[in-house]
Amino acid sequence: MQKPFFKKRTTSFQRKVYEEVKKIPSGQTRTYKEIADLILHPYAFRAVGSALNKNTDSEVPCHRVVRSDGKIGGYRGGSGEKERILRKEGAIR
DNA sequence: ATAATGACGTGAT
C-alpha cells in the first residue's frame, strides 16, 4: 500500500534528503556531508541535519547518518539510542 | 523580508 504523500507537506529539499537516506543499506552509514553531495547541495550539510530532525517517517533510516568527524551525531531519540541501533546493525565497532 | 535556529564541517588554538 502506498502511504499518503501529502500528509506532511515536505519541501523538495527534504524529499531529496529522505530519498537519499532511504538508499543507505543496513550495516552502513553515511555522513551528512555525503548526503548533501549526493542530492547536489554540497554546502547544505547543516540543512540536511535540520531536515532529518524534522523527519518522523520510520521508512527513513536517519540513524545511519553520522558526522564527518567520526562522532555519532544527533538523533531525535537521543544519540545513545542512535549508537545502540548502529551497533546492533553492525555499522560501527 | 529579516532574524533566529539547528541531528554539521573545518581550520585554528
Added chain:
DNA sequence: AATCACGCCATTA
C-alpha cells in the same frame, strides 16, 4: 586529542 569560533544552508517564526 579536545575545544572554539566562524561559516554554510534550508526552514521556521
